[in-house]
Amino acid sequence: MTMSTGSLSKALAAVQLLVNRQGQTKGVFLLLAAWETVVAALEGAGDLAIARDHLSRRTEIRSLEEMELSPW
Numbered sequence: 001m002t003m004s005t006g007s008l009s010k011a012l013a014a015v016q017l018l019v020n021r022q023g024q025t026k027g028v029f030l031l032l033a034a035w036e037t038v039v040a041a042l043e044g045a046g047d048l049a050i051a052r053d054h055l056s057r058r059t060e061i062r063s064l065e066e067m068e069l070s071p072w
Contacts, residue, residue, distance in 0.1 A: 011037035 011034040018027035030038075 007037055008041045010034075011041075 011030070014030050014034040016029040017025045018029060020026050
């Protein structure tokens with residue numbers, strides 16, 4: 001799934017903080033569609049980090065076994 005910066009910004013703008021009488025934040029409310037957008041962005045960022053890690057390790061290591069990967 002492709003995530004645009006605009007859709008993530010809209011999702012984060014929809015966040016509502018739940019505050020107690022002392023002004024302390026106690027919770028967060030957001031619509032399910034906004035939550036799904038945030039989750040998709042986090043998953044995409046995680047996937048990108050994994051790919052970058054493997055690419056940087058691949059330049060230093062000569063075999064898949066050294067990277068703890070198996071050839072298909």
